Amino acid sequence: YVGAEQLFGIDPESDPIDIVSSIPESDAILVSARSADDEVQMVDSLRTALIDFLLAAAAKDHRIGISAATMLVHTTYRIDPQIAIGRLLEDEIVNLRSGWKYDGDYREELRLRWESEFENRTGFDGEAYPKFDELYPSIDSLLRTDNAPSVVVFNSETDAQLEFDVHPERKVILVGGNRLARGLTLEGLLVSYFTRQSGTYDTVMQAARWFGYHDDYHDLTRIWLTDENYSRFRHLAKVEDDLFRQIALYSLTGKRPSERSPLILSHPEMQVTATNKSASAQVFDADYSGHFLQSVRLPLDSSILLESNLAATRQFIEQLEAPPSHLEEEDSNTWRDVPFELVTS
Numbered sequence: 001y002v003g004a005e006q007l008f009g010i011d012p013e014s015d016p017i018d019i020v021s022s023i024p025e026s027d028a029i030l031v032s033a034r035s036a037d038d039e040v041q042m043v044d045s046l047r048t049a050l051i052d053f054l055l056a057a058a059a060k061d062h063r064i065g066i067s068a069a070t071m072l073v074h075t076t077y078r079i080d081p082q083i084a085i086g087r088l089l090e091d092e093i094v095n096l097r098s099g100w101k102y103d104g105d106y107r108e109e110l111r112l113r114w115e116s117e118f119e120n121r122t123g124f125d126g127e128a129y130p131k132f133d134e135l136y137p138s139i140d141s142l143l144r145t146d147n148a149p150s151v152v153v154f155n156s157e158t159d160a161q162l163e164f165d166v167h168p169e170r171k172v173i174l175v176g177g178n179r180l181a182r183g184l185t186l187e188g189l190l191v192s193y194f195t196r197q198s199g200t201y202d203t204v205m206q207a208a209r210w211f212g213y214h215d216d217y218h219d220l221t222r223i224w225l226t227d228e229n230y231s232r233f234r235h236l237a238k239v240e241d242d243l244f245r246q247i248a249l250y251s252l253t254g255k256r257p258s259e260r261s262p263l264i265l266s267h268p269e270m271q272v273t274a275t276n277k278s279a280s281a282q283v284f285d286a287d288y289s290g291h292f293l294q295s296v297r298l299p300l301d302s303s304i305l306l307e308s309n310l311a312a313t314r315q316f317i318e319q320l321e322a323p324p325s326h327l328e329e330e331d332s333n334t335w336r337d338v339p340f341e342l343v344t345s
Contacts, residue, residue: 002218003211004237008230018121020223020230021049028195028226033081040084042092046073046193048113049224050092050173053191054149055114056220057171058138060188062130064216066147068164068187069171074207075195077177079155086153086175093149093173100143110139118220147171155179162187190217193224201236201264202273208233232270239265316342 002017009016027043050071057069075085099106111132119129142148147169152160154176164170164187174186177196189212198204214221225233243262250260261282264272272278319342320335 001213002221004208004233004240007211007223008234008237010237010241017218019219019221020225021045022230023193023195023224023226025226025228028075031085032075032195033078033084034076038081040075040081040088042088045224046089047092049191049193049222050089050096051110051113052117052222053173054096054139054142055110055118055135056190056217056222057149057188058135058142059118059130059220060190060217061141062135062138063220066141066169068168069149070186070189071149071173071191071193072186072189073173073175073193074177075175075193077196079157079177082153082155082175082177086151089151089173089175093151097143097148100139117222142171149173151175154184188217189214190220191222191224194229195226197226197229197232199269200271200273201239201267202277204232204270205236232267235265235267 004010006017007020023045027045029038030041030043031046032038033040053069053071060067060069073085073089076082096106100110114132114135119131149171151173152158152162152175154160154162154174156179162170162172162174162184164185168187170187194207196207198207242265246260246262250257250262266272266283272281320338
C-alpha cells in the first residue's frame with residue numbers, strides 16, 4: 001500500500017518514495033485560471049507530465065501486458081477552464097504523435113526523459129527498467145495506433161463515461177474538478193498533475209487519488225504538485241499518523257469511540273473540515289504545563305523556523321550567568337536554579 005507516509009514522510013528523517021515533481025507557481029497560475037478573466041495556457045510542467053504518462057504507460061504495458069492507464073489533471077473546480085485544458089492536451093497529443101512519427105530529435109527527447117526520470121531516479125524493489133530501445137515498440141504502439149491516449153473532461157456538464165470494464169486497455173487523460181475528486185475509480189493511475197488548493201483537510205485528502213494499491217507498477221507512478229500543496233500533504237501525513245496512533249491507543253485501553261474525542265492537529269491556513277460539518281468540534285490551544293514533552297518532529301527544511309529557534313536559544317543563553325559547573329566527562333556546562341521566567345518567556 002502506498003499512502004501519505006510513503007509519499008511525503010511524517011518526520012525529517014523519513015525517506016519518501018522519489019516520485020514527486022514540483023510545479024512552478026508561475027505554471028500553476030497559467031493552468032488554473034484562478035479568475036474568470038484568466039485564460040489557461042499549456043505550460044512546460046504539464047507537457048513534461050504528459051510525456052511522463054506516455055513513458056509510464058508504455059513501461060506498464062511492456063511489464064505486465066497491455067492494460068488500462070490513467071493520467072489525472074486537477075487544476076481548478078471551474079468548468080470552462082477544465083474544458084480549455086482538455087483542448088490544450090488534445091492538441092499536445094497530436095503534436096506528440098506527429099513528433100514521434102517524423103522527428104528524430106523528439107524521439108531523442110523521450111529517450112533522455114526516460115533515462116533521467118525513470119532509469120536513474122527510482123528503481124526501488126530491485127525492479128529492472130528496460131532500456132529505451134526495448135521500450136520503443138510499446139511507445140510506438142501508443143502513439144501510432146488507436147490505443148493512443150484520449151482526453152476526457154469529467155465534470156457536471158459532461159456525460160463522459162470511462163467504461164474501463166468495456167475497454168480494459170484504455171489509455172485516458174482525465175481533466176476535472178469536484179466530480180473527479182470523489183467516488184470514481186481510476187484504473188491504472190500513473191500520473192497526477194495537481195495544482196488546485198483547498199482550505200479543508202478532507203477535501204484535499206479526497207482529491208489525493210494517488211494513494212492506494214498499485215501492484216507491479218507503483219515505481220512508474222508520478223505526482224506533480226506545487227510546493228505549497230506538497231507542504232500541505234506532508235502536514236496531513238503527520239495528522240494522519242497522529243490520528244492512527246491515538247486510535248490504536250484507545251483500542252488498547254478498551255474505550256469506545258463515543259468515550260473519546262480524537263485530537264486533530266491544526267494548520268494555520270486550512271480547516272479540518274467545513275464549518276457545517278464540525279459543529280461538535282472544539283478548537284483549543286494545547287497547554288503542556290506540568291508535562292515534559294520532547295519535540296521530535298521539526299521541519300528541518302524550514303530555514304525561517306531554524307533561524308528563529310537558533311536566535312531564541314542564543315538569547316536565552318545570553319541571559320544566563322556563567323555556568324557554575326563544567327562536566328569534563330561530558331564536555332558540557334550545567335546551570336542550576338535557573339529562574340523559570342527565563343525558561344518560559
